[in-house]
Amino acid sequence: MTTALLEINKIAKWYGEVVALSGVTANIGPGLTSLLGPNGAGKSSLIRILCGLTSPSQGTVRVMGRDPRSSGEVRKVLGLVPQQERLPPGVNAIEFVTMAASLQGMPHPEVAARRAIETVELDPNDSRHLSAYSKGMRQRVKIAQAIVHDPRILILDEPLNGLDPRQRSRMAQLFIRLGAEGRCVLVSSHVLEEVQELSSTVLVLAEGKLAAEGDFHAIRQLLDDRPHRIRLRSSDPLKLASGLMGSATVSAVQTAGDNAVIIDTWSVTPFRRRLPRLAQELNVRLLEVAPLDDDLESVFRYLVARRSP
Amino acid sequence: MIALYRIMLRTSVTRGRLLAFIAGGALLDLIAYSIRVSDFANREVDGFALLDVAALALYVPVVVLVFSTSSLGDLAQDGTLVYVWLRPVASWKVVLVALAATLSITLPLTLIPAWLGALLAGVSDKVFWGMSVSVVLANLAYAALFTGFGLRVRHALIFGLGYVVIWEAGIASLGKGPAAISIRHYAESLFAHMGNQQAPGSAEADLWPSVIVLVALFAVGVAITSVLLSRQDVA
Numbered sequence: 001m002t003t004a005l006l007e008i009n010k011i012a013k014w015y016g017e018v019v020a021l022s023g024v025t026a027n028i029g030p031g032l033t034s035l036l037g038p039n040g041a042g043k044s045s046l047i048r049i050l051c052g053l054t055s056p057s058q059g060t061v062r063v064m065g066r067d068p069r070s071s072g073e074v075r076k077v078l079g080l081v082p083q084q085e086r087l088p089p090g091v092n093a094i095e096f097v098t099m100a101a102s103l104q105g106m107p108h109p110e111v112a113a114r115r116a117i118e119t120v121e122l123d124p125n126d127s128r129h130l131s132a133y134s135k136g137m138r139q140r141v142k143i144a145q146a147i148v149h150d151p152r153i154l155i156l157d158e159p160l161n162g163l164d165p166r167q168r169s170r171m172a173q174l175f176i177r178l179g180a181e182g183r184c185v186l187v188s189s190h191v192l193e194e195v196q197e198l199s200s201t202v203l204v205l206a207e208g209k210l211a212a213e214g215d216f217h218a219i220r221q222l223l224d225d226r227p228h229r230i231r232l233r234s235s236d237p238l239k240l241a242s243g244l245m246g247s248a249t250v251s252a253v254q255t256a257g258d259n260a261v262i263i264d265t266w267s268v269t270p271f272r273r274r275l276p277r278l279a280q281e282l283n284v285r286l287l288e289v290a291p292l293d294d295d296l297e298s299v300f301r302y303l304v305a306r307r308s309p
Numbered sequence: 310m311i312a313l314y315r316i317m318l319r320t321s322v323t324r325g326r327l328l329a330f331i332a333g334g335a336l337l338d339l340i341a342y343s344i345r346v347s348d349f350a351n352r353e354v355d356g357f358a359l360l361d362v363a364a365l366a367l368y369v370p371v372v373v374l375v376f377s378t379s380s381l382g383d384l385a386q387d388g389t390l391v392y393v394w395l396r397p398v399a400s401w402k403v404v405l406v407a408l409a410a411t412l413s414i415t416l417p418l419t420l421i422p423a424w425l426g427a428l429l430a431g432v433s434d435k436v437f438w439g440m441s442v443s444v445v446l447a448n449l450a451y452a453a454l455f456t457g458f459g460l461r462v463r464h465a466l467i468f469g470l471g472y473v474v475i476w477e478a479g480i481a482s483l484g485k486g487p488a489a490i491s492i493r494h495y496a497e498s499l500f501a502h503m504g505n506q507q508a509p510g511s512a513e514a515d516l517w518p519s520v521i522v523l524v525a526l527f528a529v530g531v532a533i534t535s536v537l538l539s540r541q542d543v544a
Contacts, residue, residue, distance in 0.1 A: 048543070054543070055542075075395055076397045080395055084544065087389065090319035090320065098312050099315075099392075100392065102310065103313060103397075
């Protein structure tokens with residue numbers, strides 16, 4: 001049985017009237033876990049609570065069995081890449097990461113800092129201030145300060161933001177390696193493709209609630225197995241609509257303005273295969289095929305609605 | 310901790326702040342020199358009054374306010390406090406490092422122009438040393454107070470100026486009650502006793518109680534700021 005290093009029990013967090021998290025329960029063990037959700041879903045609030053940076057309004061969080069808000073032991077084994085971009089002014093990468101190593105009580109802070117900076121493929125001898133770094137370089141400095149003490153638990157809030165595709169891939173490989181070595185690595189992202197690259201266990205957070213959890217393939221399947229809404233513009237919408245009504249792949253059809261028909265389907269791939277042949281049979285010219293709900297926001301909304309009682 | 314000290318120092322010390330306060334100190338010294346060359350001024354009495362009002366009661370609290378509210382306050386405001394807060398270091402140690410960073414810039418910034426002013430005005434040794442001790446202890450008390458203030462209060466600079474100008478210079482001078490909760494009251498009393506001069510306004514505390522209160526304010530300020538830091542909601 002895998003031991004949960006992070007135990008989240010029915011937590012809620014609100015800021016005045018705004019509910020950021022509501023009734024979230026999850027256990028996270030060693031290995032790589034992704035926290036997927038659109039902006040404003042509550043990912044950063046959950047991460048701040050997990051790190052003890054703020055208290056939940058309701059519920060409890062335990063990190064290795066301890067309260068992260070008050071435990072110094074948790075801080076010894078925890079590394080965090082926060083979401084905010086700002087880094088201290090007037091310092092360079094080696095000074096900043098050395099400070100992190102020194103505060104973690106490392107015996108040779110500068111040696112550890114050099115190693116961490118090299119791990120994220122930056123030059124520890126670069127004397128430029130962090131303010132002169134590109135967004136991607138600053139992001140990697142943030143990762144370096146989080147891994148400098150070789151933490152058992154590593155929490156990264158949107159760590160791939162601002163990285164170019166090559167860097168993103170290299171950092172993703174680093175997170176995969178750190179997770180495979182037995183650390184608990186939690187990576188948040190609002191980009192499905194990033195999570196796909198990490199190929200990890202996934203927690204989907206939407207509107208402050210845990211919308212789904214499982215391995216990436218199960219989540220992908222869940223995202224695909226939902227009603228899709230597609231708008232079809234054609235030369236003869238009424239003829240196309242009547243043809244579509246007899247199709248097994250279509251669950252609902254309605255006409256709309258601008259020569260358009262809107263259909264609902266549970267089997268998007270078979271439908272896409274069938275559609276050109278049907279248009280040809282009906283002698284209808286297709287002008288546009290546009291998915292109406294393929295953005296991640298609507299997918300998450302669907303998942304939340306699906307889980308709600 | 311040395312790395313943290315260096316980073317805190319660089320965060321709070323900006324060229325603009327340094328130049329502004331060096332200019333302020335130079336103005337103080339210019340007025341002190343005018344006392345020396347004036348035919349009508351009593352060097353000892355007027356020199357003491359200048360150092361008391363301009364240096365101890367105005368320049369010191371404003372300089373310390375600016376640097377100490379920014380030492381932890383700026384980190385909390387811009388979101389970089391997380392890089393310190395999330396480390397396994399006792400909060401009182403972080404507060405002491407912040408105070409060390411503040412004092413290592415405010416002490417020279419306040420003491421050097423005050424010393425120069427004392428020399429230029431031509432005051433006695435008693436006034437010179439009384440002023441030196443008062444400035445150092447006032448630095449400690451104000452820094453401990455304003456560091457916690459900067460951590461917890463938005464626009465701490467404005468509220469801090471309100472405390473210095475409205476409370477200490479205004480309300481506290483009206484009577485013993487409000488004066489008892491004013492750092493300036495104890496710093497001025499100490500200066501007057503050590504300088505063997507007449508204390509201005511309501512500054513009538515005895516020598517040792519003044520010293521004890523200023524040192525105690527520092528200790529209590531460190532303790533309160535440490536608790537505030539450990540309970541801080543960090544962005």
